[in-house]
Amino acid sequence: MAAGSVGGCAAAGGLPDSPAPGTPNPTLSARGSCDLVFGSSCDPTPTPAASASPASRDVTGRWKGTYTCGQGLTGFNLDIADVGGGAVSAVLGFGPIESNPGVPNGRYSMTGRLDPRSLTLLPKAWIEKPSGYVMVGLAAELPGQDPDVLSGTVTSPACTTFRVTR
Numbered sequence: 001m002a003a004g005s006v007g008g009c010a011a012a013g014g015l016p017d018s019p020a021p022g023t024p025n026p027t028l029s030a031r032g033s034c035d036l037v038f039g040s041s042c043d044p045t046p047t048p049a050a051s052a053s054p055a056s057r058d059v060t061g062r063w064k065g066t067y068t069c070g071q072g073l074t075g076f077n078l079d080i081a082d083v084g085g086g087a088v089s090a091v092l093g094f095g096p097i098e099s100n101p102g103v104p105n106g107r108y109s110m111t112g113r114l115d116p117r118s119l120t121l122l123p124k125a126w127i128e129k130p131s132g133y134v135m136v137g138l139a140a141e142l143p144g145q146d147p148d149v150l151s152g153t154v155t156s157p158a159c160t161t162f163r164v165t166r
Contacts, residue, residue: 059119065164067154072100078164088112090121104130117142
């Protein structure tokens with residue numbers, strides 16, 4: 001992997017168009033199949049949104065999926081913990097998948113915010129840094145109470161989207 005590679009992005013595909021005002025916002029989702037070694041398989045079906053308070057959202061626990069960045073489709077785990085008051089912490093671990101075996105393993109900590117309709121995670125510190133990689137953030141719209149799918153945007157110009165399930 002060349003220097004300057006980026007360590008974060010999402011499942012191949014695109015983002016659906018925004019719904020008209022007053023209509024439910026579907027979960028952003030991957031388009032196409034995901035054949036993963038590092039994580040779980042992808043389901044391209046969108047899930048309708050539901051309104052709820054941050055306290056009723058449970059995004060804690062282990063999530064597995066993929067993202068796309070400069071190095072290509074990459075598998076990752078996301079372990080999210082509730083810190084209280086809408087704050088969360090996370091550890092993002094990434095690595096190779098069957099279709100992209102050259103991606104090295106890496107891990108870093110993140111801090112974030114859980115709002116009624118979104119989750120934002122910002123990079124904090126490397127735990128295991130592969131040469132030439134940078135940390136990236138994640139932003140997702142929440143599909144409803146206790147969602148089993150999170151998908152959204154990887155916040156780096158060299159990246160696109162991510163999708164994880166639990």
